Amino acid sequence: MNEPQGRIENGVVRVGGDARQRYYDSRGYGRPLDGNEIALAPVEAAHLLYRGDLRIEDMDFPSFVQGVEDPSFFVRYLVYADLRERGFYLSPAREGWVPDPPAEAQFVVYERGSGPWDDDRLYDLRVAGERESLSLTTLHGALAVVDEESEVTYFEVDRPEIEGSSAGFSKPTEADLLADRAIVWNPPHELFSAAFYGQPLSGREDGDGPIQLSLLEAAYLADRGVLSTDGSILERGREVEGDRFERRLAVYAAFRERGVVPKTGFKFGADFRVYADVESIDDLGHSEYLVRVLPPDCARSPREIALDVRLAHGVRKRMVFALASANDGTEPTWISVGRLTP
Amino acid sequence: MNEPQGRIENGVVRVGGDARQRYYDSRGYGRPLDGNEIALAPVEAAHLLYRGDLRIEDMDFPSFVQGVEDPSFFVRYLVYADLRERGFYLSPAREGWVPDPPAEAQFVVYERGSGPWDDDRLYDLRVAGERESLSLTTLHGALAVVDEESEVTYFEVDRPEIEGSSAGFSKPTEADLLADRAIVWNPPHELFSAAFYGQPLSGREDGDGPIQLSLLEAAYLADRGVLSTDGSILERGREVEGDRFERRLAVYAAFRERGVVPKTGFKFGADFRVYADVESIDDLGHSEYLVRVLPPDCARSPREIALDVRLAHGVRKRMVFALASANDGTEPTWISVGRLTP
Numbered sequence: 189m190n191e192p193q194g195r196i197e198n199g200v201v202r203v204g205g206d207a208r209q210r211y212y213d214s215r216g217y218g219r220p221l222d223g224n225e226i227a228l229a230p231v232e233a234a235h236l237l238y239r240g241d242l243r244i245e246d247m248d249f250p251s252f253v254q255g256v257e258d259p260s261f262f263v264r265y266l267v268y269a270d271l272r273e274r275g276f277y278l279s280p281a282r283e284g285w286v287p288d289p290p291a292e293a294q295f296v297v298y299e300r301g302s303g304p305w306d307d308d309r310l311y312d313l314r315v316a317g318e319r320e321s322l323s324l325t326t327l328h329g330a331l332a333v334v335d336e337e338s339e340v341t342y343f344e345v346d347r348p349e350i351e352g353s354s355a356g357f358s359k360p361t362e363a364d365l366l367a368d369r370a371i372v373w374n375p376p377h378e379l380f381s382a383a384f385y386g387q388p389l390s391g392r393e394d395g396d397g398p399i400q401l402s403l404l405e406a407a408y409l410a411d412r413g414v415l416s417t418d419g420s421i422l423e424r425g426r427e428v429e430g431d432r433f434e435r436r437l438a439v440y441a442a443f444r445e446r447g448v449v450p451k452t453g454f455k456f457g458a459d460f461r462v463y464a465d466v467e468s469i470d471d472l473g474h475s476e477y478l479v480r481v482l483p484p485d486c487a488r489s490p491r492e493i494a495l496d497v498r499l500a501h502g503v504r505k506r507m508v509f510a511l512a513s514a515n516d517g518t519e520p521t522w523i524s525v526g527r528l529t530p
Numbered sequence: 531m532n533e534p535q536g537r538i539e540n541g542v543v544r545v546g547g548d549a550r551q552r553y554y555d556s557r558g559y560g561r562p563l564d565g566n567e568i569a570l571a572p573v574e575a576a577h578l579l580y581r582g583d584l585r586i587e588d589m590d591f592p593s594f595v596q597g598v599e600d601p602s603f604f605v606r607y608l609v610y611a612d613l614r615e616r617g618f619y620l621s622p623a624r625e626g627w628v629p630d631p632p633a634e635a636q637f638v639v640y641e642r643g644s645g646p647w648d649d650d651r652l653y654d655l656r657v658a659g660e661r662e663s664l665s666l667t668t669l670h671g672a673l674a675v676v677d678e679e680s681e682v683t684y685f686e687v688d689r690p691e692i693e694g695s696s697a698g699f700s701k702p703t704e705a706d707l708l709a710d711r712a713i714v715w716n717p718p719h720e721l722f723s724a725a726f727y728g729q730p731l732s733g734r735e736d737g738d739g740p741i742q743l744s745l746l747e748a749a750y751l752a753d754r755g756v757l758s759t760d761g762s763i764l765e766r767g768r769e770v771e772g773d774r775f776e777r778r779l780a781v782y783a784a785f786r787e788r789g790v791v792p793k794t795g796f797k798f799g800a801d802f803r804v805y806a807d808v809e810s811i812d813d814l815g816h817s818e819y820l821v822r823v824l825p826p827d828c829a830r831s832p833r834e835i836a837l838d839v840r841l842a843h844g845v846r847k848r849m850v851f852a853l854a855s856a857n858d859g860t861e862p863t864w865i866s867v868g869r870l871t872p
Binding site: 238250253254259260261262263269273317318319333335336337338339341364366367368369371373386387389390398400402403404405428429451452454455456457458490491492494495496498499502503 | 580592595596601602603604605611615659660661675677678679680681683706708709710711713715728729731732740742744745746747770771793794796797798799800832833834836837838840841844845
């Protein structure tokens with residue numbers, strides 16, 4: 189048994205001897221102290237212990253991990269070990285281990301081939317167990333979720349720019365409200381065929397017959413003074429969808445104001461699929477995003493996030509969460525989440 | 531104008547003249563009355579009106595459909611018209627139109643080439659707007675959902691038989707609880723490699739090193755007297771998941787009792803993926819189902835259903851909803867939902 193001997197002190201494991209060279213310099217474990225001594229965070233010590241590269245008093249791996257009181261420790265250990273096995277060096281996001289530790293992350297992961305000595309960060313990594321609820325606005329960089337069977341799934345989180353070049357529509361138009369939709373019996377040609385509002389009443393038509401508008405489409409056009417109807421669309425929307433209608437209208441309007449065309453995402457279980465550069469209905473371009481509209485303070489379970497992201501990936505789109513409250517001109521918060529393969 | 535003239539009476543449109551031959555015998559519209567007269571349900575009359583094949587007093591299509599008071603009428607009309615355009619004949623599921631009208635359906639759809647005169651049913655069709663909440667246990671046969679943009683999406687609903695031939699496991703085994711998972715430090719070889727319980731602590735191993743069990747796996751094995759631990763797994767499960775843990779355990783146990791191996795469906799946003807015929811971990815067979823566990827009285831929005839079904843389809847699995855309350859031996863209700871292309 190030549191492995192160095194560590195000792196537990198104030199929640200870290202201190203190791204002397206050739207520890208600095210052996211663990212920190214050559215393999216990126218721990219934080220240098222005075223001389224050759226280093227401090228190992230519990231995840232680092234547990235990983236070395238599991239590999240048989242360290243001894244800690246009379247403890248084996250089981251007794252060490254069971255002795256750590258923090259209930260989130262083991263989940264963090266699993267992520268630490270998984271990334272180590274994939275060939276990454278990473279440090280706990282705590283004072284002394286990394287400069288300016290990120291507040292909402294548990295690890296700093298370094299570029300392949302880099303380590304704590306050169307602070308060449310690949311991303312800040314948030315770690316969550318699948319049973320935690322995640323406030324979407326607190327997500328940045330990368331997210332690792334440990335599921336109930338201890339598999340790790342990685343996501344990357346971004347704040348996308350929403351912009352497009354699709355045509356608007358401003359010809360005064362009349363529609364009738366019909367339960368929870370509206371119908372334009374005599375539509376201007378451009379309504380459907382250039383601006384991609386609504387859908388023909390009969391699938392066989394080219395857009396010159398009656399056009400059905402969703403309540404959102406109708407409410408947006410009415411709000412801009414383009415569409416007149418026999419009743420209040422906004423009221424009808426609130427009746428059938430409650431607050432959700434306002435939120436969705438806010439997001440719908442934000443897309444349209446940016447030249448992006450939102451159409452229903454129903455077939456994908458989302459609120460919208462969006463087209464950034466519609467030339468005409470014969471040239472829609474690729475729909476790049478699936479969009480789910482949520483309240484600003486919304487927390488989601490990792491499983492809900494996994495569902496949306498997996499589906500979007502399967503249809504070659506990116507999942508965007510649009511957080512909005514009322515349709516008062518406030519900019520929605522756009523958060524995109526994608527799969528990450530470390 | 532040679533089109534026959536109908537008149538509105540008690541919520542139907544009566545047409546005389548050659549109506550029976552013209553509409554019913556040759557095209558499957560309406561219900562025969564005495565002589566050559568027929569009664570048309572509002573959806574049927576609206577469809578003939580839209581096509582210009584019928585006159586009703588001084589009404590055009592817009593005034594007729596706006597005059598029908600039932601707010602769900604137009605959604606039913608859209609489905610009726612869609613299936614007609616696809617070449618199907620269908621009848622409203624109402625007394626007089628079909629024998630023994632199904633209680634939870636709006637239409638009876640006939641086999642291609644058949645019609646109301648020979649009652650050769652393809653399926654009973656439930657129609658819903660996307661804003662309706664659907665009680666899963668009331669779904670049978672086929673479901674058509676009209677989304678906010680008036681597109682129709684079809685689903686077929688079934689009650690699957692759950693059965694498999696996977697091996698069980700009954701060797702007395704010890705595990706330690708570690709926050710919201712359990713670890714078997716010295717597992718019998720078969721635990722993982724034959725019965726597919728848990729997953730190795732280090733991905734590199736063959737199943738002879740420590741095995742992590744999910745709380746569900748551990749609770750099931752403990753309940754059967756196979757696994758002993760240092761604490762109550764059931765209590766821990768309830769602490770971290772509440773009632774949901776009981777429901778999921780009931781479904782987990784039902785699968786295992788039938789020789790089907792449930793593993794986490796986290797990556798697919800579901801509760802489980804299941805394997806019916808596991809020979810060994812090297813020969814798992816195809817995972818045929820994705821499973822979501824829900825309470826017995828659960829209602830889902832059509833959008834939630836669309837999300838699950840679309841994802842399952844994309845990974846070549848079938849979506850199964852398992853409705854269960856407590857783990858008391860009561861059989862879960864199994865409801866599978868798939869895409870239907872009429």
